[in-house]
Amino acid sequence: MNFSVTILGSGAALPAKNRMPSAQYINCNNRHFLIDCAEGTQLQLRKYKINFQKISHIFISHLHGDHYFGLVGLLSTMNLLGREKELTIYGPEELEALINPMLNYGGSRLSFNLVFVAINMKGKQTIYEDDVVEVFSFPLLHKIPTAGFLIQEKTKPLKINPAMIEAFNLKIEHFKDLQKGKDVILDSGEVCSFEKVTLKPTELLSYAYCSDTKKSIKVAEAVSGATVLYHEATFVSKDQKRATTTFHSSTKDAAEIGQKAKVKKLVVGHISSRYKTNNQHQEEMARFFTNSAVAEDGMCIDLTKV
Ligand SMILES: [Zn+2]
Known part of the structure; x- marks a missing residue:
């Protein structure tokens, strides 16, 4: 199983030398998603060698240009390359x-068939679901209606302990039920408990995306327990006032949300172009949240190793 996030753009609205605006590619157990699609996203996909024809679903958080101005370019290119697979936005x-x-x-x-699905911005809801993953949207606190996204693994089939196959004389026909957590009756007539012959289930992983938003307790509730939280920190804490008045967050705000939500790892992004280096963000995040990172374009987060 795999679950990784590639940051394609970690910057805020104004052009910066080293950061592109918001976009992220997510591979969750071979489901290929794009969150936000700012100007230049297709070039970033090329740069980081991501096959964008694989992307089946795109999630757009809100209608500020630095989150969706790359859509038309990406769709046109998909068309030029003869895409046939349906795409849902x-x-x-x-x-x-x-x-x-x-x-x-x-x-x-x-x-190709292009399908638009309108997100209800009023509450947390499932917007996509299949047998391995569920995607939720939830409201953020920004100047215009904005959604955050939570990508959550669903129950995974249990793994049979290879050493137990011979010990219990397990047959292929037993596997399906055991992997679903059901006991089976062996040829001998004995009941075999699934717990005895399967390996301990692995933790279900989840990834939360919150950009753009002001600090909000409701957001912390919506992403509670996430393995990794990407939260915007457009500003450092000395510019807190500016963060609050523009409906954005500071490093301190992001850390507080991460702590309230008890996430394992916090990654901050949507960094304003006013900061010429990462230094201030990095120094503050190291103080505010132990397991944290400042996003960079091209950064890959492997959720199975957090
Ligand atoms: Zn915005």
């Missing part, structure tokens, strides 16, 4: 009306 309800005319005026019909 989740986002604010106005997104479809913004994107479709830009594609249509160019006169090209997409070679």
